[in-house]
Amino acid sequence: MLTTTGIAEIAALIGDPARSAMLVALMDGRALTASELANVAGIMPQTASSHLGRMTVAGLLAVERQGRHRYHRLASETVATMIEGIMAVAAEPTNSIKRKVRTGPRDAAMRRARSCYDHLAGSIAVTVADRMSEQGYITDLADGGQLSAEGVAFLRSIGVDVDTAFNRTTARRLFCRPCLDWSERRPHIAGTIGAALLTACFEHDWIRRIDGSRTISITRAGAHALNTNFGIKVGVQ
Structure with a gap:
C-alpha cells in the first residue's frame, strides 16, 4: 500500500x-x-x-x-522512468536569470543518442517518435501512445519483432508509452515496442554502445537506415 x-x-x-x-x-x-x-x-x-x-x-x-x-x-522500467524523471527535474534552471536553457547532458554525442534503460533516447529518438507520429504509425503519443496497423506493418518491415513485444506486455509493462526525454524534454518511444526497436537497431548494427557509457554511436548502416526509414540525416561517428 x-x-x-x-x-x-x-x-x-x-x-x-x-x-x-x-x-x-x-x-x-x-x-x-x-x-x-x-x-x-x-x-x-x-x-x-x-x-x-x-x-x-x-x-x-x-x-x-x-x-x-x-x-x-x-x-524494472518503472524504476528507470522514475530516475529519468528525477534527472529531468534536477536539470531545471534554479534561478530567474534570462539565458538559453540547456537541458540534459553537456556531451553532444550523449544528447544525440543514448540508451534509457531498454529503449533509445536522445534527439534522434525524439525525432523517430515525431516521424512515426507524422506518418500516423503512432497516435496520441503524448497521452499514452497507440501503434496503428500501419505502424505495426512499418516496424515489421524494418525488422522489429512486434510479436514478441506484444507478448511481453503486462499491466505494469505497457506495449507503447511515452518517456519524457531528459535532454529534449519531449517524448520518445518506450514500452516493450521501444525495447524491441532498440534491440533491432543493435541486431542490424545500426547502432553500437560506447563502452562505459550510456552513449550510443551511429554506424554507417545506421545513418543510411535513419535517412531511408525516418528521413533523419545524421553523421557517422
Missing part, C-alpha cells in the same frame, strides 16, 4: 550521492557487479555492497547470480 512514509524512504535512498551515482550507471540496462558500481560511485566495495543491499530490499534493484558473481540491475 502506498504511504507517504514509503515515498520518503525511497526518496531518502535515491538522495544519497553514492546510491544515485550507482542508479544512474545502471540506466543503460546493463547489470554490474558491486566492485564496478563502487568504482562509479567512488566508494569502497564493502560500502557499495551495503548500499546495494538496501536498494535491493527496497525494490529499486534486482540481483542476478552467475557462478560466484552477483550482478545488479534496475529492478
Whole structure:
C-alpha cells in the first residue's frame, strides 16, 4: 500500500550521492557487479555492497547470480522512468536569470543518442517518435501512445519483432508509452515496442554502445537506415 512514509524512504535512498551515482550507471540496462558500481560511485566495495543491499530490499534493484558473481540491475522500467524523471527535474534552471536553457547532458554525442534503460533516447529518438507520429504509425503519443496497423506493418518491415513485444506486455509493462526525454524534454518511444526497436537497431548494427557509457554511436548502416526509414540525416561517428 502506498504511504507517504514509503515515498520518503525511497526518496531518502535515491538522495544519497553514492546510491544515485550507482542508479544512474545502471540506466543503460546493463547489470554490474558491486566492485564496478563502487568504482562509479567512488566508494569502497564493502560500502557499495551495503548500499546495494538496501536498494535491493527496497525494490529499486534486482540481483542476478552467475557462478560466484552477483550482478545488479534496475529492478524494472518503472524504476528507470522514475530516475529519468528525477534527472529531468534536477536539470531545471534554479534561478530567474534570462539565458538559453540547456537541458540534459553537456556531451553532444550523449544528447544525440543514448540508451534509457531498454529503449533509445536522445534527439534522434525524439525525432523517430515525431516521424512515426507524422506518418500516423503512432497516435496520441503524448497521452499514452497507440501503434496503428500501419505502424505495426512499418516496424515489421524494418525488422522489429512486434510479436514478441506484444507478448511481453503486462499491466505494469505497457506495449507503447511515452518517456519524457531528459535532454529534449519531449517524448520518445518506450514500452516493450521501444525495447524491441532498440534491440533491432543493435541486431542490424545500426547502432553500437560506447563502452562505459550510456552513449550510443551511429554506424554507417545506421545513418543510411535513419535517412531511408525516418528521413533523419545524421553523421557517422
